[in-house]
Amino acid sequence: MSDPADPEAAPLSATHPDQPRDFVAPGADRDFAGERLTVDPAGARALLDARLIAAHAAGDTARLVTLYAEAGDSSEAAGDAAAAAFYRTHAYVFALQSGDSRAEELHRWLLREGREE
Amino acid sequence: MTVTDSDLAAVSAPVEQARGLPNACYTDPAHFAREADAVFFASWAGLAFAADAPEPGDVKPVRFLGQPLLLARDREGVLRVFLNVCRHRGMILVEEAARLPRAIRCPYHSWCYELDGRLRTTPHVGGPGTNRHAAIDRAQLGLVEVRSHVWMGVVWVNLDGKAPEFETYAADLRARWAAFDRPLAFAPDGAFELEVACNWKLAVENYCESYHLPWVHPGLNSYSRLEDHYNIEAPGTHSGQGTRAYRPMLAEDGRRFPVIAGLDAQWEEGAEYVALYPNVLLGVHKDHAFAILLCPQGPERTVERIAIGYFDTAVLGEDWAPMRARNAAMWKEVFEEDIFVVEGMQKGRHAGGFDGGRFSPVMDSPTHCFHAWVAERLRQPA
Ligand code: FES
Ligand SMILES: [Fe+2]
Numbered sequence: 282m283s284d285p286a287d288p289e290a291a292p293l294s295a296t297h298p299d300q301p302r303d304f305v306a307p308g309a310d311r312d313f314a315g316e317r318l319t320v321d322p323a324g325a326r327a328l329l330d331a332r333l334i335a336a337h338a339a340g341d342t343a344r345l346v347t348l349y350a351e352a353g354d355s356s357e358a359a360g361d362a363a364a365a366a367f368y369r370t371h372a373y374v375f376a377l378q379s380g381d382s383r384a385e386e387l388h389r390w391l392l393r394e395g396r397e398e
Numbered sequence: 399m400t401v402t403d404s405d406l407a408a409v410s411a412p413v414e415q416a417r418g419l420p421n422a423c424y425t426d427p428a429h430f431a432r433e434a435d436a437v438f439f440a441s442w443a444g445l446a447f448a449a450d451a452p453e454p455g456d457v458k459p460v461r462f463l464g465q466p467l468l469l470a471r472d473r474e475g476v477l478r479v480f481l482n483v484c485r486h487r488g489m490i491l492v493e494e495a496a497r498l499p500r501a502i503r504c505p506y507h508s509w510c511y512e513l514d515g516r517l518r519t520t521p522h523v524g525g526p527g528t529n530r531h532a533a534i535d536r537a538q539l540g541l542v543e544v545r546s547h548v549w550m551g552v553v554w555v556n557l558d559g560k561a562p563e564f565e566t567y568a569a570d571l572r573a574r575w576a577a578f579d580r581p582l583a584f585a586p587d588g589a590f591e592l593e594v595a596c597n598w599k600l601a602v603e604n605y606c607e608s609y610h611l612p613w614v615h616p617g618l619n620s621y622s623r624l625e626d627h628y629n630i631e632a633p634g635t636h637s638g639q640g641t642r643a644y645r646p647m648l649a650e651d652g653r654r655f656p657v658i659a660g661l662d663a664q665w666e667e668g669a670e671y672v673a674l675y676p677n678v679l680l681g682v683h684k685d686h687a688f689a690i691l692l693c694p695q696g697p698e699r700t701v702e703r704i705a706i707g708y709f710d711t712a713v714l715g716e717d718w719a720p721m722r723a724r725n726a727a728m729w730k731e732v733f734e735e736d737i738f739v740v741e742g743m744q745k746g747r748h749a750g751g752f753d754g755g756r757f758s759p760v761m762d763s764p765t766h767c768f769h770a771w772v773a774e775r776l777r778q779p780a
Binding site: 363366367369371373374379384391397398 | 498499500501503508510518519521522524526527528529530536
């Protein structure tokens with residue numbers, strides 16, 4: 282397992298290279314500038330990607346579970362079952378890796394959807 | 399130069415006539431590869447120490463004669479050895495020792511394995527978001543397990559899976575050492591490594607015989623004289639030497655390490671040193687034991703890993719630390735004294751005219767016993 286990288290050094294995205302890692306609180310509906318994330322789905326996606334990239338770079342598996350699970354939830358809310366399964370698969374994998382108890386619930390959902398064994 | 403059957407026949411001859419293994423057995427990379435298959439993978443060979451993965455969740459990659467293996471201790475504490483390779487595209491699974499909270503995730507496409515080897519999930523294997531496919535039978539795709547067995551703190555493996563049970567292979571030595579067949583507490587500060595520029599066999603050969611003791615270890619000879627020693631020979635599994643006069647170490651304050659209770663006279667007074675073929679050198683005394691793992695790195699390079707264990711867990715306590723340190727330092731000095739001879743014999747194997755050498759029929763028979771075993775393994779049809 283890799284050591285958590287220095288959060289200061291973790292890359293975010295091309296558009297916001299200098300933002301701190303947690304510039305959007307988990308579950309927040311506004312970004313760092315106070316703008317609503319939902320008014321710009323592409324922007325919201327970019328922010329999620331940035332948070333994921335930072336968590337991947339830091340090797341922060343607990344945060345990866347959280348972020349991928351959130352992405353799964355919002356995909357489901359938006360009626361995109363395929364995207365929900367994709368994100369929840371990732372949440373499940375990182376939960377397995379880190380011994381996170383959320384693995385069981387994610388597994389149950391994937392199983393129900395016919396996507397797991 | 400290929401080692402022929404007639405070379406090997408000369409090695410297997412009775413000790414009075416026998417020659418030692420020819421030079422190529424010590425210097426030739428092609429022979430080293432042949433030996434990996436015939437001598438190591440077809441036998442029970444020492445791979446690691448159980449203490450290399452002491453706690454549940456511990457994984458440690460070990461390269462063994464080119465084979466990438468993985469030590470893994472599951473949640474229940476069971477230690478297993480696997481090929482360190484993902485069943486998907488053959489990626490190396492674990493690059494560094496770690497204590498894992500749960501699954502082993504392949505860094506390539508994230509197939510996940512439990513620590514007992516079961517394949518837990520195969521993300522996107524049936525397309526994005528679908529982690530199953532009729533063609534992917536998880537029950538058939540767990541990590542490939544290598545036969546393993548733990549004894550005296552050593553993890554033995556049989557890579558080709560065809561050797562008799564370890565219990566059978568080591569039965570004679572276990573019976574001989576029944577008095578010592580009890581848990582050993584290994585002190586982390588009693589572990590050290592030596593890197594030597596010689597073929598692994600020379601370390602076995604030198605360990606087996608007491609002939610060199612008065613010359614190479616004059617310090618030992620002051621309390622363990624040559625005439626107190628005897629040979630041990632069990633053709634096909636092990637050989638070595640014993641002493642009838644083991645003098646335990648005395649602490650500054652006059653204390654001695656606690657000893658196994660109720661030993662018979664032989665073990666009250668004596669100690670034994672045996673090579674269990676091919677590559678584990680063991681020593682037992684009434685108060686401690688040690689294991690030397692010979693890890694061949696190439697035809698002319700060997701890493702020796704030494705671990706010292708005690709029969710009484712109390713010895714792992716703080717108050718015994720200085721005495722443990724002295725014991726480890728004493729053994730380290732003895733094993734270091736042997737380095738110039740094993741390295742010197744290695745250099746000697748580059749003399750093209752050397753014929754493998756001759757044995758003292760009296761003093762060298764444990765070494766000849768080992769050579770005869772190696773020769774026989776090499777003659778087995780592949
Ligand atoms: S090689 Fe391991 S998941 Fe693909
Ligand atoms: Fe020696």
